[in-house]
Amino acid sequence: MPLQPALAAETDEPVDRWQSPVPAPVIRDLSELRSWRSLAHVALEWLLIAAAISAAIAVWRWNPVAGAVTYVAAVIWIGARQHALAILMHEAAHYRLLPNRTLNDFFGELLLGWPLLISMRAYRWLHFAHHRAPNTNEDPDWMLRLNTDWTFPKTRAELLRILLRDFLALNLRDQLEYFGRYVYARGRSKTWLDYTAALFFGGLVFVIARYSLWLPFLLFWVVPMMTWLKVALRLRTIAEHYGIEYDHTLRQTRTTYPNLIERLLIAPKNIGYHLDHHLYPSVPFYNLPALHRELQQCEEFRKQAHLTSTYRAVIDECSHCVPTPLASP
Numbered sequence: 103m104p105l106q107p108a109l110a111a112e113t114d115e116p117v118d119r120w121q122s123p124v125p126a127p128v129i130r131d132l133s134e135l136r137s138w139r140s141l142a143h144v145a146l147e148w149l150l151i152a153a154a155i156s157a158a159i160a161v162w163r164w165n166p167v168a169g170a171v172t173y174v175a176a177v178i179w180i181g182a183r184q185h186a187l188a189i190l191m192h193e194a195a196h197y198r199l200l201p202n203r204t205l206n207d208f209f210g211e212l213l214l215g216w217p218l219l220i221s222m223r224a225y226r227w228l229h230f231a232h233h234r235a236p237n238t239n240e241d242p243d244w245m246l247r248l249n250t251d252w253t254f255p256k257t258r259a260e261l262l263r264i265l266l267r268d269f270l271a272l273n274l275r276d277q278l279e280y281f282g283r284y285v286y287a288r289g290r291s292k293t294w295l296d297y298t299a300a301l302f303f304g305g306l307v308f309v310i311a312r313y314s315l316w317l318p319f320l321l322f323w324v325v326p327m328m329t330w331l332k333v334a335l336r337l338r339t340i341a342e343h344y345g346i347e348y349d350h351t352l353r354q355t356r357t358t359y360p361n362l363i364e365r366l367l368i369a370p371k372n373i374g375y376h377l378d379h380h381l382y383p384s385v386p387f388y389n390l391p392a393l394h395r396e397l398q399q400c401e402e403f404r405k406q407a408h409l410t411s412t413y414r415a416v417i418d419e420c421s422h423c424v425p426t427p428l429a430s431p
Contacts, residue, residue: 181330
């Protein structure tokens, strides 16, 4: 099947351009990368995952009943941290993790993509197409979700029922279909990173088998991926591209301001500034709040941008919005 024009593109620049209200020198400054900040965030997330696993095991040994409750909390926390790793992988996909592109791709795969059992470069290949033509027939993410689960408006009860199925891993087929697109960048020749990936996964299987770690791997990595990570990804995706008007460049996605709990469990790493990110994908996640302040000085942005206060408010909007179009021209 031939590639759509947007799918074949090697850029994350949108097809639908608009006159930038932020001066180019400001964007250049905001786009400057700070390697130490990116690597510090990566290290922090892995430390938080290790702490959650250690705490759950310690509590279980002390009291199995309390340990069961702690395990559920750990699943949610680890799933949220996996989501944070996925967002940092998204940064690497945009070449926003490290200024050296070889190191950006190596660490983006080794520390972020491969642990989530996917390829960051395969994700990039499809994600750039999404950026070029969001919410259209040339957006692979949009076309994947042309089904009733992603049709709005929905009642709160309908949406909560879908989220509950996500958390109980009853939407596993949907999760596997979504992640399955990112296993390998189809149609691309192999590079040294593909051979390194084979070593990584081979080494992972060897260590797990050698030290009989299949059960801990399942309980503390696979289960969070198939449950809370799925919930967080759905809520974030709904906030980013559903329940909005689609009638203006500034209303092809929304920016959402999370509260503290939402920031910890649903929208870490400033991912809520999604409209800002689509307008200026060169700006790394730690500079998105500053970019947002610059954009708010623009009258058109203040009048036209779709801004929502919390993810709970997103759910409210999706129960009252105009119907989701089945496809866009």
